[in-house]
Amino acid sequence: MELSSQKLGLCDAYLSANKMKLVLAESMTAGYVASVISLLRKSGDYFLGSIVCYHDNMKIESLKVDPNLLDRYGGVSAQVTAELIKGLQHIYNPEVAIAVTGFAYESAVTSLTNPVGTVYINIQSPDFDFAKKCIFKGSPEEIIKEATIEIIENLYESILLSQACRKSKL
Template identity: 30%
Template sequence: MPSENVIKCSKLIAAKGWNIAFAESATAGRMAAEFSMTKESGQILRGGIVCYEVFVKEQILNVPHSMIEKCTPESAEVTQILAQQASKIFNSKITAAITGLTTPGGSETKQKPVGTIFFHIITPDKKIKHKQIFLGSPEEIVLQAIDKTAALIAESLF
């Protein structure tokens, strides 16, 4: 069952007659799945791409290899390009991209521990950049990140 934030966000998007698409790394498709379970899903959900592995980021979403090397796959810079590219692919009114670290073994550092999530959301009126560190199991981090994405979008629509 989708969270209250996802349900509210879906209603707000539908009320505007808009749609949404996703470029998901850390959430691996779970965000699109959560939005697909709302009553408004048929009106608003355009689609999404799971770009978990660097290969997909580079080959399908055209993130330059040099940027991945310089900034890491889980970074604000890469997340912004993912959002821009997905926005073109899906021709969506709202595009949300998300990268981050839900488990150890990625690019985590003291400044970027496991639980760090990067968001980049494009709407017709705004570009929202956000970084947050969540605590919990990988699933708890993913669900908190989805909820935060919905909240960021909903706030931008008022």
């Protein structure tokens, strides 16, 4: 799957036109999502930036993730990804917050339930709250690119759903 320039353009236009602020917490993708967003024409209107919290210590120090949560669930988990969102919201108060954790490489903590390619995505705004676990196949580069595409696709779909809900209330 490739990044859709049309979908990226709609996300770019929507966030800019609605004066929304977007901030990211990237673990496995290590800034790759931010690099894609920063290339959009209107990104300067809404994109605050990305916290790259690859190591658990960065999750604790920069976004105040509870160390006990990391010990209990691990840095790649739905619980920690949701906690990254809370940290972003507390510190930056954005209209849209996106967090991603995952395994692009084999490690001591990958398992049958969380193999290489496992990715947790969380997207939140006042209009939508989205959390998903994905499992991608391929090289580390392919996994990171697929996770980025999935994030953009889910942001796009969330925006469309939000627009449809607003229109139905009229």
